[in-house]
Every structure is written in C-alpha cells, then in structure tokens.
Amino acid sequence: QLQLQESGPGLVKPSETLSLTCTVSGDSLSSSDCSWGWIRQPPGKGLEWIGSITYSGSIYYNPSLKSRVIVSGDTSENQFSLRLTSVTAADTAVYYCARHRFGVGLGVWGQGTTVTVSS
C-alpha cells in the first residue's frame, strides 16, 4: 500500500531555511509514470503547488516561489525533499507531499505537516 510521510521541523525562524523530507513506501521514486510534488496550504487558505520532480529527475517549480525553492530526490532512500530559503511568516502552512500519476492527478497524499515561521 502506497504511503507518503512528511517529516521536518515544525518551527522555523524568519530568514532561515525550511527543510522537509517525504518518505515514500509502497512505490518507487523511479516509477515510470509518476511525479512527486510538494503542495502547501496556509491557514484558512487554498492549496498552492510548490514544486515537483519526475521519475526521470526533471524538476519544476512554481514561478512565484522559484527563486527560493529547491526540490530534490534520493532514489536510494526513496525520499524527496523540499528546501525553502529566506522564509517569512507568509510561509507558515501545512505542507503536503503527494504522488501524481501521469494523466490521473494527485491520487496519494501524505497527511501533511504544519510548519510555523516565527522567532
């Protein structure tokens, strides 16, 4: 059964770097019809795509966050990661990782992890 689990600090100081990891079990990061992404949801607001990595290692970013985001994958650990630099209070959100099967959408999500940016 496919499961995704986010992990990382729940509190980050302003101007520092937010780092999260998504551990995948029950599927491979290299599955040929999949990509893996990060989505966030600020309190009381909607969903925002942050970035994603395909099975072949191609990486795509939301243009509005591109200058501050790095998404990477580790196939040996079956994990993919998010780094968001120079965070502010506006980056406070629930961060989700999810799997996209090509043509089918985001069918599997992690439970989400809350990250608060505060001193």
Place this chain on the structure above:
Amino acid sequence: DIQMTQSPSTLSASVGDRVTITCRASQSISSWLAWYQQKPRKAPKLLIYKASSLESGVPSRFSGSGSGTEFTLTISNLQPDDFATYYCQQYSNTWTFGQGTKVENK
C-alpha cells in the same frame, strides 16, 4: 503559467440538492483537469481526473465534465458527507489549483 478560476467561492445547499461548481482555465488545458475534496485538517482526496473520469471508490453521484477552458463538477443528491471544500487542479503544464469552493449546509 496557467491560472484556474473557480466559482462560486461558497455554496449553500441542502441534503438531496444537485450542486454544480465551475472551474475556468486561462488557456486550453485539453482534459488535464482533476477535482479534489478536502475536509478540515485532512489531506485532499482525488475525486475526478482527466476532467470526467471517476477515481476508484468515489461515489457515482460525483461527476465531471468539460474540456479546453471550462469545466464542471456536479454532485447529484448531495449527502451529509459531501459538505467540504472542493478544488480543481490543472496538470497540462506544471500544476495549478483553483482557489476552492466551500459547500456548506444551508
């Protein structure tokens, strides 16, 4: 980048109603559109993909239609479990979500 506009932002309905939510894309996305349901403090759940294909296990009262730039999610015979927020998402060119539609109990 492609923008997605959902309407309405809030919808008041009663059990048994037929509910329709609209999503418009800023440019053609063919049929590369998904719909999600989200309940408070839960991850979104995929309902519909490729504009009109029902995800496995999703009740048949949910249906999707449209192509190009205009899409619709319909819930026929609204059930108590359906009060939630619904999002559309395009995956034609990277990913973009609509701003969401909250379906609340009238």
